Amino acid sequence: MSKSHGEVSRSLWKDVWAGVPVHEVPIVSITNGIHTKTWMAPEFSELYGKHLGDWEEHLTEPDFWRRVSDIPDAHLWETHQRLKLRLIEFVRERVRMRRERIGESPEAIRNVNLIMDPEILTIGFARRFATYKRGALLFSDKDRLRRLLNDTTRPVQFIFAGKAHPRDEAGKALIQEVYKFSRETGFENRIVFIEDYDSYIARRLVQGVDLWLNHPLRPLEASGTSGMKLAPNAGINLSVLDGWWREGYNGNNGWAIGPELDNGTVEFQNEVDASSLYQLLENQIIPLYYAKPDGKLPLAWLQLMRETIRSITPAFNTHRMVKEYAERLYIPAAKSHEGFSRDSCAAATQLSQWKAAIRKDWPQVRIQDVQVGNQDRQNISVGESLQLSARIHLGAVDPRHVRVEAYHGEADNGGIRNPTATVLDQSSQVDGDGNYLYQGSVPASESGAYGFSVRVVPTHPHLMQRHELRLITWS
Numbered sequence: 001m002s003k004s005h006g007e008v009s010r011s012l013w014k015d016v017w018a019g020v021p022v023h024e025v026p027i028v029s030i031t032n033g034i035h036t037k038t039w040m041a042p043e044f045s046e047l048y049g050k051h052l053g054d055w056e057e058h059l060t061e062p063d064f065w066r067r068v069s070d071i072p073d074a075h076l077w078e079t080h081q082r083l084k085l086r087l088i089e090f091v092r093e094r095v096r097m098r099r100e101r102i103g104e105s106p107e108a109i110r111n112v113n114l115i116m117d118p119e120i121l122t123i124g125f126a127r128r129f130a131t132y133k134r135g136a137l138l139f140s141d142k143d144r145l146r147r148l149l150n151d152t153t154r155p156v157q158f159i160f161a162g163k164a165h166p167r168d169e170a171g172k173a174l175i176q177e178v179y180k181f182s183r184e185t186g187f188e189n190r191i192v193f194i195e196d197y198d199s200y201i202a203r204r205l206v207q208g209v210d211l212w213l214n215h216p217l218r219p220l221e222a223s224g225t226s227g228m229k230l231a232p233n234a235g236i237n238l239s240v241l242d243g244w245w246r247e248g249y250n251g252n253n254g255w256a257i258g259p260e261l262d263n264g265t266v267e268f269q270n271e272v273d274a275s276s277l278y279q280l281l282e283n284q285i286i287p288l289y290y291a292k293p294d295g296k297l298p299l300a301w302l303q304l305m306r307e308t309i310r311s312i313t314p315a316f317n318t319h320r321m322v323k324e325y326a327e328r329l330y331i332p333a334a335k336s337h338e339g340f341s342r343d344s345c346a347a348a349t350q351l352s353q354w355k356a357a358i359r360k361d362w363p364q365v366r367i368q369d370v371q372v373g374n375q376d377r378q379n380i381s382v383g384e385s386l387q388l389s390a391r392i393h394l395g396a397v398d399p400r401h402v403r404v405e406a407y408h409g410e411a412d413n414g415g416i417r418n419p420t421a422t423v424l425d426q427s428s429q430v431d432g433d434g435n436y437l438y439q440g441s442v443p444a445s446e447s448g449a450y451g452f453s454v455r456v457v458p459t460h461p462h463l464m465q466r467h468e469l470r471l472i473t474w475s
């Protein structure tokens with residue numbers, strides 16, 4: 001899942017870690033990737049081989065892909081156009097087969113050769129027609145869409161492919177709508193729907209279109225991978241900032257649909273996103289695609305193609321993903337398994353006994369009071385520090401088994417913004433009843449109102465993560 005979905009998941013699961021700040025909920029995300037060799041057209045593989053070298057060897061190295069600037073404009077464009085033409089021929093063939101199957105007239109069958117034009121900006125949208133993917137967004141203003149399709153000098157054309165779940169009535173209705181649209185006079189050859197979307201069709205599409213459209217309802221896209229498949233084929237993304245595109249979009253490698261609304265209704269978000277989609281097409285995308293300062297090549301569009309290849313290809317692939325799984329999760333898990341199982345599982349037994357004891361004694365832990373030594377906590381200048389001391393009752397809990405932290409940052413509506421946790425040191429035992437004094441100094445990196453709390457969490461060298469016991473006591 002994407003980083004963005006990591007945030008969503010931590011927030012969905014936060015109640016399981018009651019008391020733990022949501023950004024510390026121990027759910028991590030590793031962003032999906034594509035198997036590049038599967039999705040990259042052989043023609044592009046050859047182009048990279050010729051101008052950059054062995055791309056498979058250097059797939060995850062950003063410096064290697066920076067050299068796409070060495071590929072001459074004409075070669076990059078020709079390679080793309082060849083694949084686009086192949087896609088168009090494939091689309092015509094699919095439509096011809098369908099028209100024959102349902103017994104259309106010889107004229108209708110002959111007319112498939114009028115479908116699509118390789119010189120026209122070609123936009124792809126292929127999805128499971130799940131409702132949250134909002135497949136009908138483009139059709140929210142049909143007159144405006146008609147104008148885009150039929151512009152005499154700078155038209156656009158769309159290829160839709162998809163499948164709806166047999167019981168998803170809304171999804172099926174939408175497919176019918178797109179299909180009907182694709183048969184209306186005036187723009188019947190500018191919108192086409194291909195049935196039975198599968199990975200073969202997906203490969204043709206991602207290798208042949210100029211632009212890939214994606215507009216799920218935020219924040220419901222866990223990752224989305226189809227847009228990643230465009231990058232090695234120099235296709236550009238036009239997507240809402242959700243799922244992987246929140247990480248993939250850098251401001252220069254495609255477009256982001258719609259401003260983010262914090263608490264608008266779904267209807268309002270649909271309206272805002274549709275309007276943003278039309279505006280981007282009309283004011284930015286179409287003019288850029290048709291701008292050919294030398295009369296032949298869309299030079300600015302070619303720069304966008306290069307920036308897409310450079311920025312997305314090395315990061316959003318399965319090689320990077322698997323490496324990240326191994327380094328962040330599997331290798332630490334294997335090492336700790338090794339440690340736990342040594343000497344007839346001595347460490348595991350010890351940890352388990354320790355956990356049982358901590359769980360039993362933890363209700364005794366209380367923060368008696370917290371004092372600020374030297375400052376008026378409401379107004380602190382940058383660079384100054386707060387001297388904190390906390391009197392903590394640990395009862396039967398051994399002070400070596402806890403970590404006491406100041407949790408601090410800019411005060412914000414009763415909460416703390418951009419918090420930092422700073423460990424406080426045990427300075428003395430106050431009495432024989434399990435009371436201890438903890439002290440430390442907390443640097444103020446923001447001026448103005450500064451907020452802080454003190455918290456106690458159990459700690460042990462064999463814990464896999466800091467909130468494993470889900471025990472936390474706050475001041």
Ligand SMILES: *Cc1c(COP(=O)(O)O)cnc(C)c1O
Pocket residue numbers: 127128197198199200202203223224225226227
């Ligand atoms: C890549 C792919 C998907 C997944 O695409 P999303 O962007 O995650 O919706 C679904 N179906 C096929 C056939 C694909 O190739």
